[in-house]
Amino acid sequence: MPSEAMRSYVFNMGQRTDGKNKDVLVKSAKARQAISLLIDEEALAAYMGGVPCKVFGSPMNPITIHDYDDVPAYDPEQAKKILTEEGWNFDDTIDMICYYPDQGSLDCGEILKADFAEAGVKLNYIIVTENASVVIYTDMNWDMMYYNAGASDVDPT
Numbered sequence: 001m002p003s004e005a006m007r008s009y010v011f012n013m014g015q016r017t018d019g020k021n022k023d024v025l026v027k028s029a030k031a032r033q034a035i036s037l038l039i040d041e042e043a044l045a046a047y048m049g050g051v052p053c054k055v056f057g058s059p060m061n062p063i064t065i066h067d068y069d070d071v072p073a074y075d076p077e078q079a080k081k082i083l084t085e086e087g088w089n090f091d092d093t094i095d096m097i098c099y100y101p102d103q104g105s106l107d108c109g110e111i112l113k114a115d116f117a118e119a120g121v122k123l124n125y126i127i128v129t130e131n132a133s134v135v136i137y138t139d140m141n142w143d144m145m146y147y148n149a150g151a152s153d154v155d156p157t
């Protein structure tokens with residue numbers, strides 16, 4: 001993703017106000033880690049002319065990867081296997097929000113949708129351009145967010 005710093009993807013840990021919390025993502029650290037296998041950092045970096053990110057966990061995440069040089073690469077087959085084992089409903093959709101309306105972010109959203117589709121996971125990539133604070137911190141009707149700064153009550157992956 002376009003960034004001068006660090007690309008971050010976070011999960012909403014069950015605080016959607018519309019009741020559409022994705023329990024598997026909220027309750028299963030393995031499922032959240034499987035989602036990281038669906039983000040093809042090599043393709044995103046190649047498109048943006050940057051360098052691939054390293055995926056890591058956090059103290060909030062029971063599965064924290066400490067060896068950043070041994071992070072699994074994009075692997076939709078493994079991600080699908082893990083998500084199936086963890087009980088993901090492949091008829092469901094992951095709502096990912098982004099509040100950068102530039103063309104690069106829009107294009108990367110299309111790359112991500114194609115990446116997720118390789119494992120049969122539907123991704124709804126939503127650019128938030130108005131009332132971003134309400135959408136992000138009050139309504140919280142999203143499952144994942146791409147961002148460049150900290151946020152409360154989310155689980156970095």
